[in-house]
Amino acid sequence: MSAEANHFKIGVFVVVAAALIVAGVVIFGAGRLFERTVTMESYFDESVQGLTVGAPVKHRGVQVGVVTDIHFADDEYELPADDEKLFRFRRYVVVKSKIHDHFPGFSAGDIRTLLAQASERGLRVRLGSQGVTGVVHIEADYMDPKEFSLLPIAWTPHDLYVPSAPSRIAVVGAALGNIARDLEKANVHEITKDIDTLVQVLTKLVNEAEVKQVSQEAHAALGELQATFQQTRKLLDNPQIAEAISDAAVAAGGARAAVADLAATTKQVRQASQGLPEIVARLDKTVRRVDKLVASRSADLEEVLENLRMVSQDLRDLTANAKRYPAQMLLGDPPPRVELGKP
Numbered sequence: 280m281s282a283e284a285n286h287f288k289i290g291v292f293v294v295v296a297a298a299l300i301v302a303g304v305v306i307f308g309a310g311r312l313f314e315r316t317v318t319m320e321s322y323f324d325e326s327v328q329g330l331t332v333g334a335p336v337k338h339r340g341v342q343v344g345v346v347t348d349i350h351f352a353d354d355e356y357e358l359p360a361d362d363e364k365l366f367r368f369r370r371y372v373v374v375k376s377k378i379h380d381h382f383p384g385f386s387a388g389d390i391r392t393l394l395a396q397a398s399e400r401g402l403r404v405r406l407g408s409q410g411v412t413g414v415v416h417i418e419a420d421y422m423d424p425k426e427f428s429l430l431p432i433a434w435t436p437h438d439l440y441v442p443s444a445p446s447r448i449a450v451v452g453a454a455l456g457n458i459a460r461d462l463e464k465a466n467v468h469e470i471t472k473d474i475d476t477l478v479q480v481l482t483k484l485v486n487e488a489e490v491k492q493v494s495q496e497a498h499a500a501l502g503e504l505q506a507t508f509q510q511t512r513k514l515l516d517n518p519q520i521a522e523a524i525s526d527a528a529v530a531a532g533g534a535r536a537a538v539a540d541l542a543a544t545t546k547q548v549r550q551a552s553q554g555l556p557e558i559v560a561r562l563d564k565t566v567r568r569v570d571k572l573v574a575s576r577s578a579d580l581e582e583v584l585e586n587l588r589m590v591s592q593d594l595r596d597l598t599a600n601a602k603r604y605p606a607q608m609l610l611g612d613p614p615p616r617v618e619l620g621k622p
Contacts, residue, residue: 315380316344317390318438321404321417322352322371322430325449329415330406336376336417337407344378346417356434364433371430375438376417387439394439403427403444 319336327349336344352358352371359365385393394402400421407418419441427444445453 316377317380317387318347318375319344319378319441320373320375320436320438321441321443322373322432323406323443324371324430325406325445327372327374327406327415329408330374330417331415334414334416336378336404336419338419343419344376346374346376348375349373352434355437359433368433371432374417378439391439394441397421398429398440398442399424401427402441404441405444406446406448 330346330349332346332349334346335342336346350373351369352373353369355373358368401424402419403422404417404419407416408414409416422444427442429442
């Protein structure tokens with residue numbers, strides 16, 4: 280009875296564990312199970328060593344799919360009977376990938392048209408490697424369509440077609456090969472021999488040079504230089520030159536003094552100009568006070584001016600009478616008495 284109970288518990292445990300495993304797979308893999316993908320294919324005219332099924336497909340570093348199949352072109356497509364084309368197309372490696380559908384709502388024809396337009400603008404795929412590990416993957420990016428032209432094909436692709444471009448390793452290898460061929464065409468050995476011959480000829484010319492003639496030319500140059508020095512010394516010993524130099528020194532001293540006086544004058548002008556705003560402000564304040572005084576005393580001033588005018592007129596009349604009748608001014612009768620209150 281106890282053994283049967285233990286077997287029952289073990290069976291229940293196994294069933295529950297299996298159910299949990301199935302549920303985990305469904306829950307964590309439901310997104311991928313129901314995710315919509317499209318199939319893309321590309322053709323490579325180079326070795327795809329290191330690329331395996333399941334390798335990532337990346338666009339500018341972001342994974343957008345995985346590689347699903349790798350085979351030669353003649354395994355899927357019927358190639359032309361022409362020997363030259365047959366030999367060339369049989370070298371093509373077909374790589375198919377499952378790509379996340381980034382075209383919701385578009386039909387297969389519309390997606391094919393969009394990819395054709397993108398290919399014309401430079402969309403290409405090529406082999407890439409991940410750092411030191413060297414894991415090969417498919418890398419998609421936009422490149423120069425003139426530099427990386429389309430591979431010729433003689434069939435209609437079954438899936439969405441994206442053209443390929445040579446990998447960086449293939450490009451570098453091709454460049455090194457071209458350099459090696461150019462070096463072979465340049466015939467380096469002959470160039471080395473020509474350089475050796477040229478060096479020998481130059482050495483012989485140097486050894487056979489007329490050293491005596493070079494020495495004579497150097498001696499003549501030294502003599503001319505010594506004569507130039509003697510002429511310069513005579514010119515400096517001339518009294519007129521010494522006097523001219525002395526006058527120039529005196530003139531320079533006078534110019535220095537004039538510059539010093541000018542600097543002092545400039546300093547005084549600068550100091551005076553610094554006090555000028557204050558003087559202008561005071562003068563402006565004084566003018567305003569005078570304007571206010573004149574404005575407040577204008578009536579009194581007018582009365583004083585009128586009195587002065589009348590006094591001046593009386594003095595003018597008195598002077599005229601004195602000129603006409605001087606005796607009257609000295610001997611004349613006094614004016615009649617005027618009593619107050621009478622007319």
